[in-house]
Each structure stands twice: as C-alpha cells, then as structure tokens.
Amino acid sequence: MLRIDDLTIRAGDAVLIDALSLTVAPDGITCLIGPSGCGKTSVIKWLAGILDPALEARGTATRDGAPLNAPDAALAYQPQQDALFPWLTVAENAGLGLEMRGQSRRAARARTAPLFAPFGLSGCEDRFPSELSGGMRQRAAFLRTIVQDTRFILLDEPFSALDAVTRLRMQDWLCARLTDTPRGVLMVTHDLHEATQMADRILVMSARPGRIVTDIPLTTPRAARTEAALADTRSKLRTLLLEETS
Numbered sequence: 001m002l003r004i005d006d007l008t009i010r011a012g013d014a015v016l017i018d019a020l021s022l023t024v025a026p027d028g029i030t031c032l033i034g035p036s037g038c039g040k041t042s043v044i045k046w047l048a049g050i051l052d053p054a055l056e057a058r059g060t061a062t063r064d065g066a067p068l069n070a071p072d073a074a075l076a077y078q079p080q081q082d083a084l085f086p087w088l089t090v091a092e093n094a095g096l097g098l099e100m101r102g103q104s105r106r107a108a109r110a111r112t113a114p115l116f117a118p119f120g121l122s123g124c125e126d127r128f129p130s131e132l133s134g135g136m137r138q139r140a141a142f143l144r145t146i147v148q149d150t151r152f153i154l155l156d157e158p159f160s161a162l163d164a165v166t167r168l169r170m171q172d173w174l175c176a177r178l179t180d181t182p183r184g185v186l187m188v189t190h191d192l193h194e195a196t197q198m199a200d201r202i203l204v205m206s207a208r209p210g211r212i213v214t215d216i217p218l219t220t221p222r223a224a225r226t227e228a229a230l231a232d233t234r235s236k237l238r239t240l241l242l243e244e245t246s
C-alpha cells in the first residue's frame, strides 16, 4: 500500500494542496481526477521526488508502512505524453529506466528485447521515436516504465496525446498488461470515460487548494462496464466536478 498523509504544497503564500491524504492499493488502478489546476500533477511529482524545488511541500508518504523517501526504487513515474528521447532508438529508450537503475546497456537490452513483441513493437527496436505512430510511442513509453518491475507506477495523463481510437485500444491494452502482472497504479486523468472504464477506485480532488473530496470504488468487472452500468457513476462524477469548478 502506498499512502500519503496530510500533504500540503505551497508556492510562496499560495496553498496549492491542502492537507491531502490518499492511499493506493498494491494491485489495482486508482484514478485521480479533479478540476484543471487542482494539483494532480503536483501530487504525483511529489511522490516521484521531482516536484519543483521552488514549491514547499510538507506531508508524509509511506510504502507498506515504512517511510517513503522519494525517489523510491519501488515507484516508476511516467510523465504526461510519451517523453521518449528523440535522439535515442526505441530500444535505447525502452532500456533507459533500467540503465538509470544501474543496469548495463547490454543487460537492459537483454531484459527489454523479449517484450517488443507482446508490446506490439516487433521490428521497431532500431527506429527512432519520430518514425513511430503515437500509439507505438506510447507503448514504448509503457515498456520502459513497466520493465522496471516496480510495485507501483505513477502515470500522469498517459493517453492525453492520443487520438480517440488509439486511446481506447491503449486503455484496454494497459488493463490487460496489469491483469497479467498486477501493480499498484496511480493514474491522473481528465477523462471521466477513461477513469470509469479503467479504475478500481476513483479519487476526486477539490478545486485548488486540492484535497480529496470523494472516494468512489468501482466494483463492476471491466468486461461488464457498459454505458448503462456506468451511467450513474459518470453522472455523479460530472456533478461533483461541475460543483468544484463553479
């Protein structure tokens, strides 16, 4: 279990996050949604240990009951968009997270190579990111994140740059990968449809200063999440978000 208690983030006199507490289960998707600017990215960056040092953050984070000192080796962070380095090949990009964790380039290559086929990237190893479609780049970024074998993954709007069809495919694809290999995922999204299709739990943040105002478990199996089955939850979320932005 990943846990944040009483996180407050300030920018000078302005309070961005106000005594926010949340938990992330070790084997499911927890979605964090909220009005634009409420601080979703700041929470996830703080957990990842990359919050702008100009911001003042106070609060505690624990993993399995022990203090979490970010950057924590059990957490992988994937920023908004795919964030691949354009001057590296797809294989070099895919292995970068492992190299940053101390593995040699050769070991990283050996570890990532078998994953190109299941990630739909066979034959792309020596191409550059600019030669791939948006969906392929996103899969390469997921490969780089997931191959690090961390127990927890922090995803900041991972599908926001994709077109609607690729986005739906990638959502299904990621859920399937997480069913194969369960991880604890904290995912920021703006998209109610995405949150209700993918999440095991949705945490709704208030407008700035951000804190958690609602915690909604989604118990319907993903395969049974039809429009009708999700209508009430979506309507409740829409109302909450409209209230927060009014």
Ligand SMILES: Nc1ncnc2c1ncn2[C@@H]1O[C@H](COP(=O)(O)OP(=O)(O)OP(=O)(O)O)[C@@H](O)[C@H]1O
Binding pocket: 011, 016, 034, 035, 036, 037, 038, 039, 040, 041, 042, 043, 052, 054, 055, 208
């Ligand atoms: N380095 C910074 N200095 C000052 N204010 C900042 C800084 N970084 C973020 N902010 C402010 O903190 C607030 C929260 O920003 P953050 O990006 O975390 O929100 P968000 O909910 O992820 O936004 P969005 O949904 O639009 O991506 C915003 O009002 C933003 O302007």
